[in-house]
Amino acid sequence: MEIESLAGTPAIVTGVSRGFGRAIATALAGAGARVVGVARGSRQLDELHDELGETFTAVAADAADPEVAERLIDEHQPRTLVLCAGASPTMSPLQDQTWESFSQNWNVDVAQAFHWSRLALRGALAPGSSVIAMSSGAAVNGSPLSGGYAGAKAAVKFVADYAAIESERAGLGIRFVSVLPRLTPATDLGAKAVAAYADRQGVDVATFVNAGGPALTVEQVGRSVLDLAAGRQHGSFLLTAAGLAATN
Template identity: 50%
Template sequence: MADLDGTTALVVGAGRGLGRGIALALAEAGASVVAVARRRPAFDEPAGAGIRTEAADAAEPETAWRMLDRYAPNVLVLAAGANPVMRPLHHHTWDTFSVNWDADVKIAFTWLREALLQPLPPGSRIVVVSSGAAIGGSPVSGGYAGAKAAQRFIAGYAQDESDRAGLGLAVTAVLPRITPHGEVGARGIRAYAARNGETEETFLERLGDPLTPELAGTAVLDLVGTDTAVLAAGYMLTAAGLKALP
């Protein structure tokens, strides 16, 4: 794992779930962490010592410009997004179906655009936290899976533009498996258990070992420390760790 002493890391969506675990892991590795969430997150000491918190709407373009201009992070993690409305397709309206396009996709686009425009310092690492639903689909969460796939594409586009301009940025998408350790995953598990006519406990048993915020933090540290020459454009993330995607 990386030794991040002297590194500034900015985690968007650090208030809960995997984003919170990632912020803590980066701080424990020595980074000066800026934790951004809609509501100012709180971190207990000693683990949270050295974490600066910011309350802001990550989907607002001004937030991305202001935060990147103020902190010029060497590590940027985008883990924020909206809770999808859990309904089968024909029970959605366009407003409920598109919730994650207006939040998750907009956040990825806005922050990566600003990272390229400013730009971030050469050698900076950017991790876009998408979802395993981007590959497997998610028929009870409206446009969630498509939004998460779009985040993965946008990360790839940003890497291409960095390479074309010689900016020296490394952009990677991480697709976590559904997990009960976070509101989005917990709601998904409830919805799919009900759809299957089984208990949440039975559904979780079939999933196997859960992905935890701590494991997500370890995975991001591994990515930050990976040589860019062998860094993949995308990874699936489960409790067993990272697996590069083709």
């Protein structure tokens, strides 16, 4: 369904090749936005273009590269920017991690949030624009089997929080919002994490998932981010199957 406040406006979504990013791009395109989708995988980008049509522009690039961020913002001048790209963490306890595996989410998830948010604050985005950073419920609850993932996602939230403060101080009129989705088996990343934690507890996946109540779906994530993009909410939001709830 087209949303008047978004119809015809440019949006950039990173990490669109799968999971939440793909669902968010689909929701924004369905609302009438002109979506630029960024991901490393050309095949997945082509598939999404076939699905969404000419309202979607595919860009095969590394979203954590500051030169990519600068080029795409300059070229497309997004009204809505959704930062969803991220590395898949290595699912192992601390003692079985290497620093390379432990830090991979810092080098992708946090680097992406930093570079794009910094550019926005330095004048790359117009007043009235929105930056929505995808964090994780792990930022609140921790995730002992995924190395530095939880800490990196907490840093993503802090980047959005700090950017919101600077935007307000400078009167930029740019919204910065972070979304913390609860763990769900609905994505490849989430399914691997669920399987690892179920195994750690000595239960099957279905038992582990059912113990947590209704599972969040990618479609719910897409709709929730769409609501944030179309609205004027500020701050940080935990996202569960029950919906969005402000964390601060």
